[in-house]
Amino acid sequence: MAIAFTLNGKSTTVEAPPEMPLLWVLRDELDLKGTKFGCGRSFCGACTVHVNGEPERSCRMPVSRAEGKEITTIEGLSEDGAHPVQVAWQEIDVPQCGYCQAGQIMSASALLAGNPQPTDGDIDEAMSGNICRCATYGRIRAAIHHAAKLAQAPPTSHETATGAGGSEA
Amino acid sequence: MNAVDKTGNLSRRGFLHVTALAGGGMLIGARFSLDGARGAAAATAGADAALNAFIRLTPDGIATIMAQNPEIGQGVKTMLPMLIAEELDIPWSQVRVEQADFDSTKYRGQMAGGSMATPMHYQSMRRVGAAARAMLVAAAAKQWKTDPEKCTTEAGVVHFKKKSLSYGELATAAAEIEPPNPRTVPLKDPADFRIIGQEIPGVDNPKIVTGEPLFGIDVTVPGMKYAVFEKCRVHGGKVKTANLDAVKASPGVTDAFVVDATAQAESAAASFSMFQVAPPNGIAIVGDSWWLVNEARSKLEVTWDEGPTASQSTAAFDRQAEELSMQAPERDLRNDGDAAGALASAAKTLEAAYQYPFLAHAPLEPQNTTAHFHHGGLEMWAPIQTPQFARGDLAKTLGIPEDQITIHLTRMGGGFGRRLYWDYMLEAALIARQAGVPVKLVWTREDDTRFDFFRPGGYHYLKGGLDDSGNLVAWRDHFVSFGEGPRFAPSAEMAPNEFPQAFVPNFALQASKMPLGIPTGALRAPTSNAISFVVQSFIDELAAEAGKDPLQFRLDLLDAAPDGMRPAFDAKRMKAVLELVRDKSGWGTADLPEGTGQGVAFHFSHRGYFAEVVQATVSKEGELGVDRIWVAGDVGRQLVNPSNAVNQVQGAALDGLAQALDQEITFEGGRTKESNFHNFKLLRIDQAPPVEVHWVMSDNQPTGLGEPALPPVPPALCNAIFAVTGKRIRSLPIAKHDLSWT
Ligand code: FES
Numbered sequence: 008m009a010i011a012f013t014l015n016g017k018s019t020t021v022e023a024p025p026e027m028p029l030l031w032v033l034r035d036e037l038d039l040k041g042t043k044f045g046c047g048r049s050f051c052g053a054c055t056v057h058v059n060g061e062p063e064r065s066c067r068m069p070v071s072r073a074e075g076k077e078i079t080t081i082e083g084l085s086e087d088g089a090h091p092v093q094v095a096w097q098e099i100d101v102p103q104c105g106y107c108q109a110g111q112i113m114s115a116s117a118l119l120a121g122n123p124q125p126t127d128g129d130i131d132e133a134m135s136g137n138i139c140r141c142a143t144y145g146r147i148r149a150a151i152h153h154a155a156k157l158a159q160a161p162p163t164s165h166e167t168a169t170g171a172g173g174s175e176a
Numbered sequence: 177m178n179a180v181d182k183t184g185n186l187s188r189r190g191f192l193h194v195t196a197l198a199g200g201g202m203l204i205g206a207r208f209s210l211d212g213a214r215g216a217a218a219a220t221a222g223a224d225a226a227l228n229a230f231i232r233l234t235p236d237g238i239a240t241i242m243a244q245n246p247e248i249g250q251g252v253k254t255m256l257p258m259l260i261a262e263e264l265d266i267p268w269s270q271v272r273v274e275q276a277d278f279d280s281t282k283y284r285g286q287m288a289g290g291s292m293a294t295p296m297h298y299q300s301m302r303r304v305g306a307a308a309r310a311m312l313v314a315a316a317a318k319q320w321k322t323d324p325e326k327c328t329t330e331a332g333v334v335h336f337k338k339k340s341l342s343y344g345e346l347a348t349a350a351a352e353i354e355p356p357n358p359r360t361v362p363l364k365d366p367a368d369f370r371i372i373g374q375e376i377p378g379v380d381n382p383k384i385v386t387g388e389p390l391f392g393i394d395v396t397v398p399g400m401k402y403a404v405f406e407k408c409r410v411h412g413g414k415v416k417t418a419n420l421d422a423v424k425a426s427p428g429v430t431d432a433f434v435v436d437a438t439a440q441a442e443s444a445a446a447s448f449s450m451f452q453v454a455p456p457n458g459i460a461i462v463g464d465s466w467w468l469v470n471e472a473r474s475k476l477e478v479t480w481d482e483g484p485t486a487s488q489s490t491a492a493f494d495r496q497a498e499e500l501s502m503q504a505p506e507r508d509l510r511n512d513g514d515a516a517g518a519l520a521s522a523a524k525t526l527e528a529a530y531q532y533p534f535l536a537h538a539p540l541e542p543q544n545t546t547a548h549f550h551h552g553g554l555e556m557w558a559p560i561q562t563p564q565f566a567r568g569d570l571a572k573t574l575g576i577p578e579d580q581i582t583i584h585l586t587r588m589g590g591g592f593g594r595r596l597y598w599d600y601m602l603e604a605a606l607i608a609r610q611a612g613v614p615v616k617l618v619w620t621r622e623d624d625t626r627f628d629f630f631r632p633g634g635y636h637y638l639k640g641g642l643d644d645s646g647n648l649v650a651w652r653d654h655f656v657s658f659g660e661g662p663r664f665a666p667s668a669e670m671a672p673n674e675f676p677q678a679f680v681p682n683f684a685l686q687a688s689k690m691p692l693g694i695p696t697g698a699l700r701a702p703t704s705n706a707i708s709f710v711v712q713s714f715i716d717e718l719a720a721e722a723g724k725d726p727l728q729f730r731l732d733l734l735d736a737a738p739d740g741m742r743p744a745f746d747a748k749r750m751k752a753v754l755e756l757v758r759d760k761s762g763w764g765t766a767d768l769p770e771g772t773g774q775g776v777a778f779h780f781s782h783r784g785y786f787a788e789v790v791q792a793t794v795s796k797e798g799e800l801g802v803d804r805i806w807v808a809g810d811v812g813r814q815l816v817n818p819s820n821a822v823n824q825v826q827g828a829a830l831d832g833l834a835q836a837l838d839q840e841i842t843f844e845g846g847r848t849k850e851s852n853f854h855n856f857k858l859l860r861i862d863q864a865p866p867v868e869v870h871w872v873m874s875d876n877q878p879t880g881l882g883e884p885a886l887p888p889v890p891p892a893l894c895n896a897i898f899a900v901t902g903k904r905i906r907s908l909p910i911a912k913h914d915l916s917w918t
């Protein structure tokens with residue numbers, strides 16, 4: 008069955024069984040590996056994407072439900088990693104293993120889109136579906152507050168933020 | 177590369193080695209004979225004996241440093257290159273880091289485990305950088321016709337009087353220089369460090385936050401098929417019959433077959449490494465889409481030979497342990513003084529039975545491997561903590577020479593000890609060989625939870641004796657654990673010198689075992705993660721019985737080592753972290769509301785000293801909230817990367833909290849009952865308290881941080897619960913207990 012949706016701003020059509028979860032369509036049919044498989048049962052949030060701007064667990068969303076929707080994955084959150092949440096995550100040095108972080112960033116960016124100044128309580132509520140097995144929770148909280156500040160500041164302040172260099176060549 | 181190739185004698189078996197790059201620049205590495213790389217000793221005993229690195233310095237002044245060790249989230253991919261860059265004396269902004277493949281001819285100790293990377297490599301990595309720097313200095317001095325001793329370096333530039341040359345300009349000439357003996361090359365004074373001790377963000381962060389492929393599960397190979405592997409739910413069970421034809425007819429499935437390596441693996445098993453795995457037996461389903469092949473599992477109808485483990489259950493273990501506790505112990509692990517006599521004559525005695533459950537590792541990335549047989553060899557992409565052991569054992573099981581197996585190291589979505597074991601690699605290899613195509617095997621979360629090398633449960637029957645001034649004079653622990661024959665099951669043992677051994681004059685540690693049949697293994701801070709709960713909880717009970725403050729009771733005990741006893745750790749260092757955590761947590765002085773209390777515990781493991789206070793609030797109805805954790809740690813004189821150090825310690829402390837609160841693996845009919853995160857519960861953000869981390873910078877060699885902050889948390893939390901409710905938690909997880917109080 009052919010299913011058409013907008014993926015990271017581009018119109019996309021896939022041939023897939025309608026009940027195949029969006030997660031596996033993204034990862035294995037469209038080769039977008041940023042969205043992660045952790046549990047397959049909406050317990051962990053590793054597979055979080057935006058569907059019309061709302062966070063959704065793609066492991067439990069049949070691809071047929073994507074028809075006509077706007078889907079954003081971690082790869083499409085920004086052109087170049089400059090979304091305030093992506094910048095804040097690097098400035099606070101959040102990741103340990105990093106496996107959960109795409110899902111965390113997608114949930115955090117959806118939270119900030121609707122609530123630009125979240126309290127710790129708001130963060131707990133919005134983020135409690137995202138497990139971090141390495142338990143980087145303190146830094147996730149700090150990075151969300153930091154991203155909230157970055158999003159308000161003039162854009163130049165993001166650009167100083169790519170960390171201290173040394174990325175993989 | 178051209179023909180210039182200079183070697184400097186490095187050690188008996190390894191050579192520092194420099195090559196000029198064809199396009200200009202130099203390549204520095206170490207070479208080892210393959211022979212010397214075999215066996216467990218090479219990875220663990222090598223500490224400072226071998227040098228292993230790889231630097232590519234190009235005329236643009238960029239140093240590309242190979243990160244040699246597997247990255248599981250412990251930060252080693254950033255940390256080891258920092259050590260090299262420091263002594264090379266190059267700004268971090270001119271450093272690029274690449275993940276090395278597993279290669280025992282170039283690297284030593286390519287392993288993630290035991291918090292070993294810092295102690296093993298702290299000096300040797302620095303020496304590589306210092307040797308490279310010395311060659312650049314020599315090249316500059318030659319050009320200036322001066323003495324290298326008179327030249328200095330700073331931030332990637334060599335200076336002599338008013339002259340200067342950048343490393344980029346020197347890189348090609350330096351390739352002509354004889355490498356110095358790295359064992360005698362001078363290292364920097366720590367006061368001059370510019371990179372070590374700085375907060376350097378993880379080198380993969382830019383890729384992680386943009387979702388670039390990095391992990392084993394992200395690997396794609398041309399022509400690859402996907403696979404799942406269905407095993408008997410009873411540990412050790414085997415396939416008798418299966419409806420393979422029906423499964424093969426399922427959409428997306430190209431092949432389905434039985435894999436049985438029982439025979440090969442059993443004959444090879446005698447010479448396996450310590451990370452031995454059981455021979456795979458099960459049904460592989462292979463096809464064009466992982467989701468489709470996994471869906472096809474629901475069509476499987478299999479009759480299994482369940483084997484002897486089918487009669488094992490958690491309830492039966494509990495029963496047997498209690499029976500064993502009433503019998504004479506199977507053996508003595510340690511006897512100091514006369515524990516029985518001292519208990520009989522003690523002014524006060526206390527008795528308690530403690531128990532902790534089996535646990536799963538549950539790394540967030542499920543197990544996976546991509547395997548491809550081609551050109552007579554096997555190429556693998558695998559998240560593996562122990563590539564060296566895995567390769568050796570795989571070669572024996574598969575019957576192919578070790579040097580025909582290539583292992584590409586991928587970043588791992590967590591390890592925690594699970595990926596010390598290479599069962600999923602063997603499964604992938606066997607499936608790929610039988611399918612005749614490259615295969616990517618991915619486990620489900622259910623596979624991952626059920627088929628773990630579990631942290632074994634255990635039982636401790638304790639007696640303690642106090643004299644009439646409340647001093648601990650006798651300690652007896654009958655430890656009931658698992659194992660067959662003379663051996664404990666992996667990670668089911670206990671060190672005979674665990675605290676309070678050597679701090680109490682009469683000490684007896686005894687053990688009994690029961691057979692298990694279920695795989696067990698190392699979980700972050702192995703044995704310590706369980707033993708600390710038992711020891712530091714019972715110490716708390718004894719302090720209460722003695723009518724003493726629990727923290728002061730511990731300080732006094734650490735002072736009490738009888739003459740002639742040699743404790744497993746330095747009591748002064750432990751006292752220092754206890755005093756620090758006392759001061760930082762406001763122990764005994766904070767004005768806490770009703771229902772809120774503090775508990776303390778300390779533990780020595782992986783060469784690290786950690787004392788921790790947990791503050792918890794328990795409502796009268798029994799609802800538990802953890803307010804804050806204070807950690808005081810001593811891992812020597814230098815934190816290589818303080819940002820990562822704090823992240824590791826906070827993660828380890830919260831890992832301990834998750835274990836204590838609500839984690840348990842149970843068995844029935846030889847099967848694991850838990851299957852996914854709804855019944856094996858990981859910590860969530862709304863349960864995660866702030867973790868304050870403080871350091872004692874003692875003048876000792878730097879040691880590792882991945883593990884030692886974990887063990888004190890479960891007992892400190894249970895002790896806090898006691899402080900509020902008067903209830904002792906003698907079995908984990910806490911969620912099984914009613915905490916209500918009046
Ligand atoms: S993989 Fe979707 S919630 Fe875990």
Ligand code: FES
Pocket residue numbers: 102103104105106107108138139140141142143249540589590
């Ligand atoms: S960083 Fe490892 S799971 Fe979150």
